[in-house]
Amino acid sequence: MRRAEEKDTEEIFGLAREFALSFRPQRSAFDAAFPLLLENPDALVLVAVVGGDVRGYLLGYVHLTLFANGHVAWVEEAMTQHGFRRRGLGRALLEEFETWARSRDAGYIALATRRAPEFYQALQYESAGTYYRKVLKPGVATSGGPPGPLTT
Template sequence: MPDPSVVIRPARLEDGEHVWPLAKAFATSFTPERSAFDATWKQLVDVPDTLLLVAETTDAGIVGYLLANSHLTFLANGPVAWVEEVMVDETLRKSGIGRLLMEHAEQWAKSKDAAYLALASRRAGPFYLALDYEDSATFYKKPLT
């Protein structure tokens, strides 16, 4: 059962300072740069069709975040939603915070009339399977930089 002191809310511009350490710890394929994070953070707060949430506790402050977006597709006969990043502080994993973030993302995706909510994950498969997500595809990427 999630701690009732956890609040999931839309991110604000001033939250970037607290999300940066989480984003830095999340990255595995790239090394995040602070200046690029700051510039991107400013662009993502309050963008239509983008969901940027933080998980905040009364004791520890911001302990997680989620970034998702929605876009139109042909294959799904309309919009789909995609979780780009979801991260919870390592010391608070398995406390229900990730579940709360994903539940908020699901509600947001439904409000966008998305056919589905999807994400790519190599490290957290059991977590998503426990939330009733299906292992659906193999993820391919080609670095361009």
């Protein structure tokens, strides 16, 4: 488990394409966003590496809130590659993100998913709400539902 680096671009893009259900990642947008995410002090991109290859990633943020009396953390994207699930990679990604979020004084971590409820419950995550969204760019969404972080 480590922070993502520029050299991980190709592998993370491939995983993002596998991950995306609601949106189809476009290479030009990915290439513009990835370096900015790596430099953003409020964002964390982690990779799970097996045998020298990136087999999973997590993108999360810490941000200030008014209702929670300070910082909270949000897992935006997290996934492990098909064929490498159920090997502890997802758990390791989330645990590393939790450590980072604690270091940033986050009060809690949240995420939106319809996948792997048993996985999250085993890590002591609770179901806490309903996810709503409104697509602002026509033609961007390809199906109706939130992407599912961490398919383990």
